[in-house]
Amino acid sequence: MLSNYLTRDVVDLNVNVQNAEEAIRYAGELLVKSNLIKPAYVDEMVDTYRNLGPYIVLAPHIAMPHSKPSDNVMKPCLSFCRLQQPIRFNHTENDPVHFVFALAGNDEFGHMALLQSLGKFLMDEENIKKLYTIHDFDGLIEILGKEDKV
Numbered sequence: 001m002l003s004n005y006l007t008r009d010v011v012d013l014n015v016n017v018q019n020a021e022e023a024i025r026y027a028g029e030l031l032v033k034s035n036l037i038k039p040a041y042v043d044e045m046v047d048t049y050r051n052l053g054p055y056i057v058l059a060p061h062i063a064m065p066h067s068k069p070s071d072n073v074m075k076p077c078l079s080f081c082r083l084q085q086p087i088r089f090n091h092t093e094n095d096p097v098h099f100v101f102a103l104a105g106n107d108e109f110g111h112m113a114l115l116q117s118l119g120k121f122l123m124d125e126e127n128i129k130k131l132y133t134i135h136d137f138d139g140l141i142e143i144l145g146k147e148d149k150v
Helices: 020-033 039-052 112-123 125-133 137-149
Strands: 011-015 057-059 077-087 097-104
Touching (some): 011 020, 011 137, 020 039, 020 077, 039 097, 097 125, 112 125, 125 137
Parallel strands (some): 011 077
Antiparallel strands (some): 077 097
């Protein structure tokens, strides 16, 4: 299922940013350029991070910026960025962040299957190890393809 969302245009394995807000904006802009969200949703994700803090760092080295469901989201979507250098999001336990998965939903339940699929993928430590070492988009698709068959 993740391979339906993580297409070549919403994945970047070589992102150079200086801080958490830049990382969130970069991951969101991938979705904007793909016409999946409006620019205002990127601002909503940044505002959510500013107002609620680093709760979006869900596991060691993994952030999932998002905001509440919004009319600025055309359909449930996801982007993935691997950062060149890890960034601090000010989470007490899970910093620094190496991977950013920006998630966007347009209603309360439309993105739940996507969220569950991503959660299942990220619970497998082998998948996380592979995210550090893949060289290109095809490597990501290979990992995702194995998950989609399970």
